[in-house]
Amino acid sequence: MSAVSVLFRRELRLALRQSADSVMVIAFFVIAVVLFPFGVGPEPNMLARIGPGVIWVCALLAAMLSMERMFLGDYEDGSLELLVLSPVALELVVCIKVAVHWLTTGVPLICAAPLLFVMMNVPEEIWPVLLWSLLLGTPVLSLIGSVGAALILGARRGGVLLSLLVLPLVIPVLIFAAGAGDAVLFGDGAKANLMLLGGILLGSLALTPWATAQAIREAVA
């Protein structure tokens, strides 16, 4: 069996055995969105107007919660330095970890989103576009988050530092993703927004594994 599938199955198994982490991310996502009608008032048009943006910001913050753990457990128990010494290229190890992170946090976020569309009175005609934006945007969060998660290894108060590092970098994702819904409502079509999101995804897929791998090498040295 190839080393890649061995590593992938181990990561997935660990994530599923510790599935409370994923459940908490989703619970945070739902609760954070639910707070908005209480804060801004339950006026349906207002909720529909702010809905896509609110859902995206909350998805972003929810994803941040789980990012810190991406490498921290392996760093603390010594597995990370052994993975650096393993026959699998470290960049590939990073890709596998990011993929599992997305499968266990990004995908559940996408699954929970329709419930929140209903709650925020998001117009039905922009549901598909928003789901597409989540599908293209959440892997970017995992990829950019992996760089931050590797850079904070060994730092005190890493979680706060991680937010400071990663949140400014994902602003473009937020702009194009939340804007995709508006684009449909204003009759422009969301194609441009989604293609830009796709571009960001491909760009970060090409660049971040190298940055993350280098940060890990520095951390274990």
Next chain:
Amino acid sequence: MAEFSGQDIDCIRGERRVLSGTGFSLQSGHALILRGANGAGKSTLLRLMAGLMRPHGGRISWDGTDIADDPAEHNRRIVYVGHADAVKPALSVIENASFWAELAAGSGMTASEALDVLGISHLAELPARYLSAGQRRRVSLCRALTSGAQLWLLDEPSTALDADTTEALRKTIEGHLASGGMTAISTHADMGLAAAATLTLGPASGVAA
């Protein structure tokens, strides 16, 4: 007949010179025992040998080629068992052991054979969170047995092990050396290995042959 050697190794950690002009040489079938007081640089030298860190001066080479030239090739030759156990509490003992065995895909023992040698085969299905310190150490040592690597880098392997397991470990290391392997071990206890040279690290690091 492979040769693993280092010359004039300098290493600085946290603005403190840990190793200065240290050298060693290790041939197939031989063991190198690293000794020295706490903080003398034993673990640092093992990490340098593993390629986890680069020396600030000097070179470490395998058959004359600097190990930094081809890290991937060096990774295939070595197995490193450090202070950290790398044992996942959420996985069972056999899952922990076979993950590293399958990842290394080497020609060593199977994971269950290694558990048997180290006397923890009866714990195979137990989640690793219930293990004692010595049992975790044994799971960690399984990696050396299953790796099939030529060079074993063991950082205080007998810590927390009982007398019987230490003896089993010694025999396993002897077997590894007899089959042409080599090992570098940092230890405070006497492992009683034949074919072992000792390198004492300290303020004046010597050169071991």
